[in-house]
Amino acid sequence: MKIVDTFGLPDGLLAAIRNDQYNVGEKLEGTEGIYSPSSLNTPPQVRQLTREHYDELEEEAVTRVWSMFGTAIHNEIERATTGSDDEIAEERLFAKLEVDGKFWTISGMLDNINKRAGKLDDWKVTSVWTVMRMDRLPEWSTQLNVYRWLAHMNGIELDTLTINAILRDWSWRESTKSDKYPQTMVFKVDIRAMPHEEIEEFMRERIRIHQQDPVPECTPEDQWYGGSKWVLRKIGNKRAVKTEDTMDGLLTYVEGKKIVALGTMLQAPFGTHEAELDELTGLSKGDYYVIERPGERIRCARYCSVARFCPQAKREGTIFTEKAYGRNNQKPSLVPHETNSSSATRISTKSAPSAGKREAPF
Numbered sequence: 001m002k003i004v005d006t007f008g009l010p011d012g013l014l015a016a017i018r019n020d021q022y023n024v025g026e027k028l029e030g031t032e033g034i035y036s037p038s039s040l041n042t043p044p045q046v047r048q049l050t051r052e053h054y055d056e057l058e059e060e061a062v063t064r065v066w067s068m069f070g071t072a073i074h075n076e077i078e079r080a081t082t083g084s085d086d087e088i089a090e091e092r093l094f095a096k097l098e099v100d101g102k103f104w105t106i107s108g109m110l111d112n113i114n115k116r117a118g119k120l121d122d123w124k125v126t127s128v129w130t131v132m133r134m135d136r137l138p139e140w141s142t143q144l145n146v147y148r149w150l151a152h153m154n155g156i157e158l159d160t161l162t163i164n165a166i167l168r169d170w171s172w173r174e175s176t177k178s179d180k181y182p183q184t185m186v187f188k189v190d191i192r193a194m195p196h197e198e199i200e201e202f203m204r205e206r207i208r209i210h211q212q213d214p215v216p217e218c219t220p221e222d223q224w225y226g227g228s229k230w231v232l233r234k235i236g237n238k239r240a241v242k243t244e245d246t247m248d249g250l251l252t253y254v255e256g257k258k259i260v261a262l263g264t265m266l267q268a269p270f271g272t273h274e275a276e277l278d279e280l281t282g283l284s285k286g287d288y289y290v291i292e293r294p295g296e297r298i299r300c301a302r303y304c305s306v307a308r309f310c311p312q313a314k315r316e317g318t319i320f321t322e323k324a325y326g327r328n329n330q331k332p333s334l335v336p337h338e339t340n341s342s343s344a345t346r347i348s349t350k351s352a353p354s355a356g357k358r359e360a361p362f
């Protein structure tokens, strides 16, 4: 994989990013291959396409800046460890796992262990949004429990598992507005210690899935697909008036309001400002309309490094962001859902429900 730089990063920073390589460990003698907690959790199709196209893959250096921050944090904490026999920092452990008669190497780098206290601390540099949504909890939970199992297989018993999330975008001002917002920039997440048999079964199941031939396609969960939303907009308003998971949910809200068109389908790339769509409707200020905002396969569209080689993404018509981060400045478009024609600007009213007031469809 090549690290490319189209943003003209300073030489020193670019050199540091290119130097920030993660060591994945080695295969144990007599085993089939190596799995780390992160490779176990990676969708098999992503892993396979990465192997097949590794030399052709390119990644923007700037997208690795936060990962390099993570490395720096780990290095500093490692430097600050006391060096006592009880403490271990940044230690890679290995163990063999038998799956259907074959042995595999499981490998993982443990951040900080206190053997006397039976405690494992893991450091993550992440966003406030991640800990507020807690959508990575299942992945964090299996990761730390694989580490716990690795420690156990190497004669170290750990029962207290903690993720220490360092929140790179934490804001003091936001913390004063809501108790739900993290009250400090270091956020601790306690992870339940699973029985070793439970995490072994998880690892076996994941290895079986990874070993399927052909590998399975990515699931909606793998693709970080959030499902589509229904949006009520008012011409002239910057923000949507209301967003719901279903049209029915929205209709309860719009009852009594004058709705000019319902059942509109929207297809627009990531970064689209929905307010820009108002112009395309031809409606007047104060008119309401309803659109369906198709759910985005966020991993495919923005984060998957093998997306351009992926037959599934091609078949599903994933719209990729042009840049590796941020808004892509593409103009929005309204596309009739049933034709999927990119040149059309007509708005379909085909799926308009009978409820609600509707006049002058587009």
Ligand code: SF4
Pocket (backbone or CB within 6 Å): 043, 045, 046, 049, 218, 222, 223, 297, 299, 300, 301, 304, 305, 306, 307, 310, 311, 312, 313
């Ligand atoms: S582009 Fe999407 S479907 Fe294809 S490998 Fe990546 S995550 Fe999976």
